Amino acid sequence: MREFHTDPSARSSINVGRRWLKAQRALDWPSTGLPELDDWDQAIAIVARLVACSSAPMALMIGSNGILFANEAAERRLFTETTEAINGRSVFDVLPRNAAFFKSVLTQAQTGKSLSFREQALCPTSGDLKSASWFNLDFIPVTDTDGNIAGVLGMANDITPFVNRIDSLSDSEQRLRHALDGSGMVGIWTLDVATGISTADANVARIYGLAEKTCEEGINDSLFFKAIHPDDRERVRTSLAEAIASGTPYRSRYRIIDKNKNVRWVIVSAKPIQNDNGGIARPAGRSRRSD
Incomplete structure (x- = not known):
């Protein structure tokens, strides 16, 4: 994956993205079945750079196992229960209680279908539904330079405070x-x-x-x-x-x-x-x- 080429007035989010991408290069991507980060397909690399520069929670799930390439915002909001590294691991492993949901997402994405889910609960590895976080989730299939679907781009909007307020009103x-x-x-x-x-x-x-x-x-x-x-x-x-x-x-x-x-x-x-x-x-x- 090539470095960014930016002028001195580039926004801080891009500079942060560059530094973050540099850290991701140190991961052992071949052990996941993927090439080294610099050798990723050009189309996938473009999406990865988008993920890196976004201030909103975004994650690229690659292949049938949903190997994660998640930005810092996603790590803070989507995977708060996990203290281990997120990237380079299967989403099934990181969020085991939601494995069936993400399996369905990846399967449907292979048909070229974009998906949206409103008020979707993502459960931590322990605890009940009351400890879940709630998100509006959107998923878009990502194709490589040959037009084959290589993964899914996920975008999340954390609505947990809103859902908690609704629950509070319902209790009242x-x-x-x-x-x-x-x-x-x-x-x-x-x-x-x-x-x-x-x-x-x-x-x-x-x-x-x-x-x-x-x-x-x-x-x-x-x-x-x-x-x-x-x-x-x-x-x-x-x-x-x-x-x-x-x-x-x-x-x-x-x-x-x-x-x-x-x-x-x-x-x-x-x-x-x-x-x-x-x-x-x-x-x-x-x-x-x-x-």
């Missing part, structure tokens, strides 16, 4: 759900404005005397209105329509009649959620008994 939602279920007094619902379909939790279903499973799967909002006391129904319908049209928060207190003909008071409030065009896609709210 579960705690809120348990608290609401325990109270039996407050329920959560949403209304799809375009379809008129409402989804609601078990508490809302019980308050309105509707089937829990049906409410969770989605139910026509006319059934909720049917449960409202006839003397309040039109007022509620009008105030909800006005809130949706104006994009303002909704709040109302009215009576409902359950299936046993019992009358109870509820307080309902909701906030508008906009769609991509700035219109109201759905109000999301809560209902609670006030009797």
Whole structure:
């Protein structure tokens, strides 16, 4: 692999790449079944230089065993569990718990197929899925100068902090759900404005005397209105329509009649959620008994 030819104003990333490539030449590449680094196929060498200069995690996996040529960013973010050298080893050996995944990637790449995976977990050599790191991964087949597929270029975007935040929100939602279920007094619902379909939790279903499973799967909002006391129904319908049209928060207190003909008071409030065009896609709210 030939040295870079750069002018004095070359960016630092290129200079760092040059120094890093020099260190990679010291590896015993023939022991992996590959030529010395300087003797790599020209097309593969170009990709290797790209990997070296990239500040983003990138790794070239060569041959059917996926011999790794990974840059420093990939070593820091993708292979944090491994204290041994990464390059010159099979990806199956470096990430054994993900060996089946990478085997599939290499097999599909041999057909010339590019691949993308979103929210892919890469598991450490020990521990459970909770200790995994999460990435958006893209793979592109790499051909040699004769047009034969010689390897796969992998690019990674670490989304572990994002996934952890989502998990944290999910945990908070579960705690809120348990608290609401325990109270039996407050329920959560949403209304799809375009379809008129409402989804609601078990508490809302019980308050309105509707089937829990049906409410969770989605139910026509006319059934909720049917449960409202006839003397309040039109007022509620009008105030909800006005809130949706104006994009303002909704709040109302009215009576409902359950299936046993019992009358109870509820307080309902909701906030508008906009769609991509700035219109109201759905109000999301809560209902609670006030009797």
